[in-house]
Amino acid sequence: MTQLDTRTLQKLDAEHHLHPFNDNAALAKKGTRILTKGEGCYVWDADGNQLLDAFAGLWCVNIGYGRKELGEVASKQMTHLAYYNSFFQCTTEPTIALAAKLAELAPGDLNHSFFVNSGSEANDTILRMVRHFWAVQDQPQKNIFIGRHDGYHGTTMAGASLGGMKGMHKQGGLPIPDIHHIDPPFWFADGGDLSEDEYGLVAARRLEQKILELGPDRVAAFIGEPIMGAIGVYIPPKTYWPEIERICRQYDVLLVADEVICGFGRTGEWFGSQYFGFQPDIMPIAKGITSGYIPLGAAMFNDRVAKVLKEQGGELAHGATYSGHPVCAAVALENIRILQDEKIVETAKTEIAPYLAQRWAELGEHRLVGQARIAGMVGALELVPDKGKRAFFPERGTVGPRCRDHALKHGLILRATWDAMLLSPPLIITREQVDELFDKTWKALNDTATDLGM
Numbered sequence: 133m134t135q136l137d138t139r140t141l142q143k144l145d146a147e148h149h150l151h152p153f154n155d156n157a158a159l160a161k162k163g164t165r166i167l168t169k170g171e172g173c174y175v176w177d178a179d180g181n182q183l184l185d186a187f188a189g190l191w192c193v194n195i196g197y198g199r200k201e202l203g204e205v206a207s208k209q210m211t212h213l214a215y216y217n218s219f220f221q222c223t224t225e226p227t228i229a230l231a232a233k234l235a236e237l238a239p240g241d242l243n244h245s246f247f248v249n250s251g252s253e254a255n256d257t258i259l260r261m262v263r264h265f266w267a268v269q270d271q272p273q274k275n276i277f278i279g280r281h282d283g284y285h286g287t288t289m290a291g292a293s294l295g296g297m298k299g300m301h302k303q304g305g306l307p308i309p310d311i312h313h314i315d316p317p318f319w320f321a322d323g324g325d326l327s328e329d330e331y332g333l334v335a336a337r338r339l340e341q342k343i344l345e346l347g348p349d350r351v352a353a354f355i356g357e358p359i360m361g362a363i364g365v366y367i368p369p370k371t372y373w374p375e376i377e378r379i380c381r382q383y384d385v386l387l388v389a390d391e392v393i394c395g396f397g398r399t400g401e402w403f404g405s406q407y408f409g410f411q412p413d414i415m416p417i418a419k420g421i422t423s424g425y426i427p428l429g430a431a432m433f434n435d436r437v438a439k440v441l442k443e444q445g446g447e448l449a450h451g452a453t454y455s456g457h458p459v460c461a462a463v464a465l466e467n468i469r470i471l472q473d474e475k476i477v478e479t480a481k482t483e484i485a486p487y488l489a490q491r492w493a494e495l496g497e498h499r500l501v502g503q504a505r506i507a508g509m510v511g512a513l514e515l516v517p518d519k520g521k522r523a524f525f526p527e528r529g530t531v532g533p534r535c536r537d538h539a540l541k542h543g544l545i546l547r548a549t550w551d552a553m554l555l556s557p558p559l560i561i562t563r564e565q566v567d568e569l570f571d572k573t574w575k576a577l578n579d580t581a582t583d584l585g586m
């Protein structure tokens with residue numbers, strides 16, 4: 133595709149491209165890894181290395197790489213009607229069809245989609261629309277969002293504020309006003325002597341304490357990822373979400389499940405809320421909606437919220453040029469068709485996830501692994517200095533990247549957050565590829581342990 137050699141590309145990249153979530157000076161010195169091709173669960177880099185992508189790009193390539201149908205649909209839609217807006221009392225066929233399809237797929241009465249281009253924008257949309265929802269019902273003071281420390285909801289001003297990453301808050305003067313955070317449910321580090329189920333209730337009741345502290349008439353919504361992804365795949369105890377739901381109902385606080393990672397099959401269910409058995413009022417979706425083939429996000433609202441926005445909301449002064457873009461909508465529909473027709477979510481749940489869980493538990497036996505956690509097709513290995521204890525390395529975040537680099541050397545892409553190795557493969561991964569994943573991860577763990585003299 134490109135005529136330039138790798139070194140030239142790296143040089144141009146260092147000179148002209150500012151990378152997100154990178155120390156750009158360090159990266160310029162090291163040189164970017166340039167990916168050139170993808171097929172199924174594998175990608176290739178510009179040096180010709182074949183890599184098993186156990187992270188599905190960035191939690192998103194659910195149907196795997198190289199599905200020609202998506203390109204064909206995009207090409208057809210671009211040729212037929214490349215663009216039209218949804219602003220001026222207009223829209224397009226694929227946009228309508230996608231909204232209807234999402235209403236059919238989404239749990240309960242989440243029947244209404246507001247389209248945007250990313251997960252971050254979906255969360256911006258939700259922040260504004262929820263405050264508007266309460267304001268037009270004579271409760272303008274009910275405007276506070278509660279999120280969680282270490283949560284991730286994207287990087288726009290609202291997304292990064294709703295999230296609870298301190299490093300992100302530092303850049304740009306965040307959080308914006310009237311956003312508060314509670315501690316996340318992370319039994320491994322925070323559970324003490326409690327059982328996981330006991331701890332789940334304790335962690336959920338932090339929300340109740342925060343609502344009472346702020347005043348229920350001030351709290352508009354609670355937002356959380358069903359499984360906290362970016363911080364290290366924190367899988368809450370099964371008691372957590374039903375208790376969160378009870379608290380939200382009791383104080384009339386809207387429940388927002390950020391399904392940007394969990395949606396579209398990641399847990400073996402279509403949505404993370406179904407995995408944990410609770411019903412959100414609102415959910416942002418993105419990533420897996422198009423398997424990452426094209427950018428698209430949506431904020432989905434239930435009947436109650438949509439009714440108020442439609443009947444009392446007046447003109448919604450919000451939207452993007454590409455809200456409901458017909459090409460993105462057509463690609464999303466084709467992606468969903470493939471997920472459904474090929475029973476990819478069901479197969480992941482019944483055939484692959486149990487095997488993946490078994491092999492992941494085997495990795496948990498490694499002397500470097502303190503906990504092997506997994507839910508469906510998403511998991512993490514928590515690397516620790518002392519296998520018997522639930523405690524981190526004293527200097528957190530140096531061992532994980534080392535293990536990640538060893539994995540790469542063996543032809544495997546795993547992500548490291550602090551010292552947790554994160555897993556989120558394409559849902560189409562086969563048993564043989566799970567074995568390959570196991571072998572390569574084991575080798576990377578061995579190499580890392582050797583480095584540490586363990």
Ligand SMILES: *Cc1c(COP(=O)(O)O)cnc(C)c1O
Nearest residue numbers: 250251252284285286392393418
């Ligand atoms: C990735 C992500 C987002 C942000 O989505 P973008 O498309 O990157 O803006 C929001 N929430 C969660 C849970 C995510 O993982």
